[in-house]
Amino acid sequence: MADVLDRVSKIVVDRLGVDASEVKPEASFKEDLGADSLDVVELVMELEDEFELEISDEDAEKIATVGDVVNYINSKQ
């Protein structure tokens, strides 16, 4: 779990230019981390590469927070 959160956190920090301390499970990409729709699309692309999985458009639309991502990845592994 911690490992997934760390890896997700690194991508989010790189992509959105936020401080690692802001990347908490309850943080919303759009509300708290300043992401726009295209940023979220890009994040999903990078997560797919990092975790070697395919996230369907339907599932991607449900992703709102850092915790959503971690839970999704854990459920697929």
Place this chain on the structure above:
Amino acid sequence: MLNEKSVLVTGASRGIGRAIALYFARNGAKVAVNYSGSEAKANEVVNEIKENGGTAFAIKADISSSEDVTNMVKTVVEEFGSLDVLVNNAGITRDNLLMRMKEEDWDAVINTNLKGVFLTTKAVTRQMMKQRKGRIINIASIVGVSGNAGQANYVAAKAGVIGLTKTAAKELSSRGITVNAIAPGFIETDMTGKLEEGIKSEMLRSIPLARFGQPDDIASAAAFLASDASSYITGQTLHVDGGMVM
């Protein structure tokens, strides 16, 4: 001008697409020559590029099929290591007067000429977003701006491509990707070669520069839009038509 840029040209076995593939290769680009039916013609284009010391390969894909398009883009990225420029050129015609146009002729033209552009654009965007750089050039048509009797399906598709160009330009601008269209007028290809002399001379009168265009007129405009020289241009439709529609 296009040194080492990796380029995918759809419908590149004949006509304008062929001219674009050859012109880009002459200017240093690596070219993926897409075709749907004419394998032999596509191979001729590839061979001509290679004989002149360029890099190219032929790739079959029906651009109205998302599966074909996804596989094609994957192959090009694997082959070239990047994808810098997409030229959406593939297109078909099924002309008839509106009253006589069959539903399947409408669907076929919309599927290839409009949906095809959507599918290829969507497929290359992932790679270009990662690169933070990319050029998409859509070959529309001047009739997509002016309308043309007997071509309701073709005109609707080409007008759609111009709208798609503007929208993609707005969505992708923040990622360093520009999207522009070229609207060719009457270009001398197999298509216009079939027209009767009477119709041709009639058409000539509507062209201020008083001559038909050549495929290379479109290719050189496309090369400009693919080059670093055009980095401040996006969402535009460049008329290359001898002044026919202003």
